[in-house]
Amino acid sequence: MKSKITLKELAKLLNVSVSTVSKALHDSSEISPKTAERVKELAKLHNYRPNPVAVNLKKSKTGTIGVVIPNISNSFFARVLSGMEAEAQKHDQQVITYISNESLDREKQICDMLTSGLVDGVLIAVSEETQKKREYDHLFALLDYDIPVVIYDRINIGLPADKIGVDDEKSFYDATKFFRGKGLEKIGLASAIHHVGIGQLRIKGYKKAMPGEDDLMMVTSTKSADLKEKLRDLLTSNKVEALLCTDFESSILATRVAYEEKIKIPKDLKLLGYISREVAAYLTPSISYIEQHPQELGAASVEILNNRLEGKLKPGIFEERIIATTLVHLESTGFDI
Amino acid sequence: MKSKITLKELAKLLNVSVSTVSKALHDSSEISPKTAERVKELAKLHNYRPNPVAVNLKKSKTGTIGVVIPNISNSFFARVLSGMEAEAQKHDQQVITYISNESLDREKQICDMLTSGLVDGVLIAVSEETQKKREYDHLFALLDYDIPVVIYDRINIGLPADKIGVDDEKSFYDATKFFRGKGLEKIGLASAIHHVGIGQLRIKGYKKAMPGEDDLMMVTSTKSADLKEKLRDLLTSNKVEALLCTDFESSILATRVAYEEKIKIPKDLKLLGYISREVAAYLTPSISYIEQHPQELGAASVEILNNRLEGKLKPGIFEERIIATTLVHLESTGFDI
DNA sequence: CTGAAAGCGCTTACAG
DNA sequence: CTGAAAGCGCTTACAG
Numbered sequence: 001m002k003s004k005i006t007l008k009e010l011a012k013l014l015n016v017s018v019s020t021v022s023k024a025l026h027d028s029s030e031i032s033p034k035t036a037e038r039v040k041e042l043a044k045l046h047n048y049r050p051n052p053v054a055v056n057l058k059k060s061k062t063g064t065i066g067v068v069i070p071n072i073s074n075s076f077f078a079r080v081l082s083g084m085e086a087e088a089q090k091h092d093q094q095v096i097t098y099i100s101n102e103s104l105d106r107e108k109q110i111c112d113m114l115t116s117g118l119v120d121g122v123l124i125a126v127s128e129e130t131q132k133k134r135e136y137d138h139l140f141a142l143l144d145y146d147i148p149v150v151i152y153d154r155i156n157i158g159l160p161a162d163k164i165g166v167d168d169e170k171s172f173y174d175a176t177k178f179f180r181g182k183g184l185e186k187i188g189l190a191s192a193i194h195h196v197g198i199g200q201l202r203i204k205g206y207k208k209a210m211p212g213e214d215d216l217m218m219v220t221s222t223k224s225a226d227l228k229e230k231l232r233d234l235l236t237s238n239k240v241e242a243l244l245c246t247d248f249e250s251s252i253l254a255t256r257v258a259y260e261e262k263i264k265i266p267k268d269l270k271l272l273g274y275i276s277r278e279v280a281a282y283l284t285p286s287i288s289y290i291e292q293h294p295q296e297l298g299a300a301s302v303e304i305l306n307n308r309l310e311g312k313l314k315p316g317i318f319e320e321r322i323i324a325t326t327l328v329h330l331e332s333t334g335f336d337i
Numbered sequence: 338m339k340s341k342i343t344l345k346e347l348a349k350l351l352n353v354s355v356s357t358v359s360k361a362l363h364d365s366s367e368i369s370p371k372t373a374e375r376v377k378e379l380a381k382l383h384n385y386r387p388n389p390v391a392v393n394l395k396k397s398k399t400g401t402i403g404v405v406i407p408n409i410s411n412s413f414f415a416r417v418l419s420g421m422e423a424e425a426q427k428h429d430q431q432v433i434t435y436i437s438n439e440s441l442d443r444e445k446q447i448c449d450m451l452t453s454g455l456v457d458g459v460l461i462a463v464s465e466e467t468q469k470k471r472e473y474d475h476l477f478a479l480l481d482y483d484i485p486v487v488i489y490d491r492i493n494i495g496l497p498a499d500k501i502g503v504d505d506e507k508s509f510y511d512a513t514k515f516f517r518g519k520g521l522e523k524i525g526l527a528s529a530i531h532h533v534g535i536g537q538l539r540i541k542g543y544k545k546a547m548p549g550e551d552d553l554m555m556v557t558s559t560k561s562a563d564l565k566e567k568l569r570d571l572l573t574s575n576k577v578e579a580l581l582c583t584d585f586e587s588s589i590l591a592t593r594v595a596y597e598e599k600i601k602i603p604k605d606l607k608l609l610g611y612i613s614r615e616v617a618a619y620l621t622p623s624i625s626y627i628e629q630h631p632q633e634l635g636a637a638s639v640e641i642l643n644n645r646l647e648g649k650l651k652p653g654i655f656e657e658r659i660i661a662t663t664l665v666h667l668e669s670t671g672f673d674i
Numbered sequence: 675c676t677g678a679a680a681g682c683g684c685t686t687a688c689a690g
Numbered sequence: 691c692t693g694a695a696a697g698c699g700c701t702t703a704c705a706g
Binding site: 355356359385392393394540 | 698699700701702
Binding site for chain 1: 341384386388390391393394399401409410412415416418419422423430432433434435436447450452453454455482562585586587590592593596597614615616619621662
């Protein structure tokens with residue numbers, strides 16, 4: 001049991017002052033090489049580590065960043081977190097994780113705590129409920145307290161803060177165009193997240209790439225059973241040639257319906273999902289998907305926050321960065337690319 | 338922009354001493370009701386929040402707990418984290434997340450940082466590499482520094498620390514017994530994690546429930562393509578009636594092979610997987626699975642840590658808690674229960 | 675009932 | 691080149 005040694009104790013053992021020890025350990029030019037060496041030697045011997053809490057108090061910072069995640073079971077967010085952690089590590093910052101579970105109340109609680117100065121900055125993807133109710137006071141409170149905020153992923157909210165998101169609209173625009181370029185005309189879309197921002201953007205991209213409103217074959221529902229039946233209707237009655245799914249649930253349900261109705265993928269139906277690689281690649285058949293590069297998004301959001309903290313970003317002018325997506329072809333699109 | 342107000346500033350505004358303000362805010366009986374009220378009123382007006390860093394320094398603690406996660410993309414761990422966060426919140430503790438990515442080196446780095454006193458305690462599931470190489474010095478270092486450690490999930494390592502895990506062995510023992518109770522005899526097992534502790538325990542449970550070693554039909558491999566072919570051999574040449582899969586990969590590969598070989602699940606083959614609900618329920622057919630209750634595990638590990646921190650646990654005597662699993666029947670086992 | 679003082683463990687401008 | 695002093699923002703035993 002080594003029980004941490006302090007500067008003061010080190011100083012006493014060396015018969016020098018606390019300031020001398022501190023400076024020596026920081027390679028200050030004020031200290032003689034001889035003393036510096038003595039100090040470092042003893043520090044190493046006792047495995048001295050400065051108390052981070054004291055250092056932070058002195059420096060008026062916390063060394064931590066707060067990350068608010070709506071739903072950690074969603075592997076997209078889990079991987080975003082992973083990217084954030086990796087980037088934070090590089091800057092010797094600790095990541096404090098908060099999970100809102102898509103609840104506005106929980107999100108308010110979290111932000112309220114955060115105003116007390118637990119963290120140097122906040123990275124947040126707002127909950128679905130927050131988006132729906134458009135209540136952002138708790139976020140403004142953070143800004144009032146001069147705590148920098150970076151909004152990630154769910155960025156279409158009116159808040160004067162830096163933002164970083166995924167190119168949701170373009171991803172589906174490109175995908176739809178891709179199918180059309182392959183000569184397909186009956187292109188459908190399924191969504192269980194049509195009520196939230198990112199879902200709407202994906203749908204928008206799809207619509208833009210389709211010639212006329214009349215041809216749109218869209219099924220949406222937030223209720224699983226409901227969406228499934230709508231999908232069954234769509235896939236059996238219409239001759240849909242390709243289907244774009246905006247989320248995990250609709251992607252899986254579409255696979256399921258195709259299986260039940262003996263619709264062959266990709267022969268009779270090309271399928272594209274917004275699901276993570278781990279699931280996509282293992283499904284039968286494997287599902288082509290939009291890769292959102294969550295780790296990059298996470299790393300970049302920490303980067304932006306740090307630029308803001310270091311004053312590299314102009315006050316009052318906010319960055320908005322978009323990460324490009326990639327269409328990854330597996331079996332369900334049936335094209336060799 | 339409210340820029341935080343301090344005790345000192347509050348004191349000046351009220352023409353009292355800093356100590357009086359501090360005591361008033363803590364409902365000390367030393368303070369007159371009148372003064373207490375004046376103080377609280379102004380504090381509220383200015384939305385005073387004590388600086389947590391200063392409080393922590395004074396109290397010689399950090400108010401945080403460090404969580405080391407091997408792989409956050411694994412939804413099991415993501416949900417464990419969620420349980421930890423929820424429980425920590427109740428105790429006003431912050432969760433600092435570290436991701437080792439199954440790397441021993443990274444884990445060492447993390448533990449080394451942690452010895453500096455960034456957290457009050459550590460929750461860790463060691464990386465696969467750590468298990469394989471059995472290098473635990475970095476964990477002993479934590480203990481040397483008097484930082485309590487709770488080992489979660491991957492608990493079969495020789496370390497004098499509190500542990501909390503899943504009943505891996507019993508889960509597969511019970512599942513095997515269940516199939517046998519239904520009159521099935523040819524029960525196989527597939528594993529991609531036979532080389533790590535939890536995999537071995539699950540296999541052990543399976544073996545215990547099987548009558549003789551001769552009947553064991555096991556396929557194992559850490560390489561996906563390899564395991565798939567072994568599964569194909571097993572499922573086509575033997576008349577396997579039921580298959581237990583120890584992990585996500587083997588579960589999915591088995592579904593896949595069955596599909597390719599036109600083996601009907603559950604009619605020709607009952608399948609049981611060690612996968613998370615989100616994936617299990619959505620697969621076609623849905624896969625019966627072992628529910629590990631990850632959130633409970635997460636919450637309980639924080640609970641144990643706090644008991645340790647509060648001295649409720651005897652020094653030198655360590656708790657080892659096991660969370661019971663549940664077998665959840667979906668389509669792939671084909672029994673109505 | 676109130677306040678001065680010490681101290682948590684550091685850093686750094688300043689004096690010598 | 692070294693050290694005394696002030697201070698980061700708080701808490702609390704002690705004196706008055």
